[in-house]
Amino acid sequence: MATITELKCAVRETLESRGVLGQLKARIRAEVFSALDDQREPRPPLSHENLLINELIREYLEFNKYRYTASVLTAESGQPEVPLDRQFLANELKVTEDAGSKSVPLLYGLVSHFVNSDEGGKAFVRGASLPAGATASSTVPGPEA
Numbered sequence: 001m002a003t004i005t006e007l008k009c010a011v012r013e014t015l016e017s018r019g020v021l022g023q024l025k026a027r028i029r030a031e032v033f034s035a036l037d038d039q040r041e042p043r044p045p046l047s048h049e050n051l052l053i054n055e056l057i058r059e060y061l062e063f064n065k066y067r068y069t070a071s072v073l074t075a076e077s078g079q080p081e082v083p084l085d086r087q088f089l090a091n092e093l094k095v096t097e098d099a100g101s102k103s104v105p106l107l108y109g110l111v112s113h114f115v116n117s118d119e120g121g122k123a124f125v126r127g128a129s130l131p132a133g134a135t136a137s138s139t140v141p142g143p144e145a
Contacts, residue, residue: 026068033072043078054079055089059105 002010037057038137046054054077061070062083074081092096101109 006061015124023068026066030068030072030075034075046078050077051076051084052092055084056105056107056110058083059086060107062103 013019015024052071058070058073058079061067061073073079086102086106093106093110095106095107095109097106
């Protein structure tokens with residue numbers, strides 16, 4: 001007969017091999033965060049840029065089945081529970097998609113565009129409007145940097 005220690009090891013190995021253990025740990029983290037999140041402290045307003053960035057990240061997380069991570073992002077950021085329409089997001093980012101690109105998150109297409117760009121130069125990134133309370137150290141440097 002197996003000892004308790006052997007049984008624990010067998011259960012743990014089975015849960016790990018099925019991917020269940022990681023999901024359980026992620027779910028526990030999400031629930032702990034939800035319990036600790038102080039709803040009395042107001043969040044800074046969600047800027048248009050943060051809304052779009054969070055949505056790109058959420059689409060990526062859900063595509064890769066990181067659902068609990070996505071739920072923590074949504075709860076912590078104040079992102080609307082209902083995802084933005086993909087076509088709206090593509091229009092806001094001025095992205096043109098082909099049939100093949102619609103099967104993967106927009107973030108993959110954006111990264112692929114810059115990684116595979118033939119221009120050889122670097123993209124010029126302009127500083128964006130920041131939500132109230134953001135620090136200057138979190139801004140993207142402009143051309144004078």
